[in-house]
Amino acid sequence: MGQILHGSARTTEAVRRAIQLRQESVRGAAKRYGVSPTTIQKWRTRQTTGDAAMGPKQPRSTVLTPEEEAIIVAFRRHTLLPLDDCLYGLQPTIPHLTRSSLHRCLERHGISRLPEMEGDKPKTKRFADYPIGYVHIDIAEVRTEQGKL
Template structure:
């Protein structure tokens, strides 16, 4: 099999081996082989006939300082976040960080691949694509030192925009009011909502009443299709179930709250940061509200108001 040499090489493996075996002077070998005496001296000193690797002996980043590289490595090892999530989290601190530079840095330190989780991974199925305006809604219980509260959570299936409310009682009137508040808060029209079969959202099958459930009536008044999950199939509403867990991990599972107002304030701050600042891989690096503004430019007929007017800042 032929040998692979550097493009500027003037010797073959056989010539290099002959140089290393010969006892002739450098000048003599240089004349006989027709090469530079420095080349003869170089190969005589070496114990191998292979070309050395080019590039720096200690690879390092050309765009990041040693401190920034150490920050990247520590962040990856501590959080075990995927590549894109690491990029979005680190760019505010390292503005010149690019995806390729981050990937090369992780490769140099041997942490470019996350450790495999034991067990068989279930096959993931893609969600059916819907236009914005399809919300998943659910209820969760939370605790403070004052007692128990109920958390209504809604998340858009497509834009991932989240909306929450804390209430003392989670009855059907509270659920209907939550839906009204959601409709008023979102800059586009809702066309579908998905809930479980709880009494807050639908009449029970054993009820004989002919009256329309108030939650369904609010849906009908606003032209919204109300869908229910299959009984004992909570994973059908998995998006909002996952959002419930995210909210709890960021609030009540991590901090102690002396009263309900403390939780309410922290929850509002977290949801604002999520909607307006958290860049999501599923949205190609956009925040939920950036994605909504992007849809506004291509499908303005779906909107009630210009979403740019609702962005936090000087115009809010």
């Protein structure tokens, strides 16, 4: 099973473990593994050999304030309207709200998809119910170069 590294990784976990365990000079280890001396120093000070998480620790909007996000979330949970209807209902209150920023906000809070409602769609069955002893045979006609089969 392969190891998943982030795009900029130059070392694997085995190399990082070797860097941490060997008592070699920083310059010598950097030359041996083909990385910079700062990379060697970084891995020697870390306790683990796994990649650190990249990106923000707490995802947040650059367009909407936390108060505006709270308004959006409360509106969606209360009305259960589709995305476009929410947009048209919230734009008078939040004029700079766009469809994409609304969708990203709903995604962040885990309410981008409306819940399934009872009676929304008719229940479909895979196969029809037949009484015992009844045999159902499907017949299909296949057309090939030689003709019908």
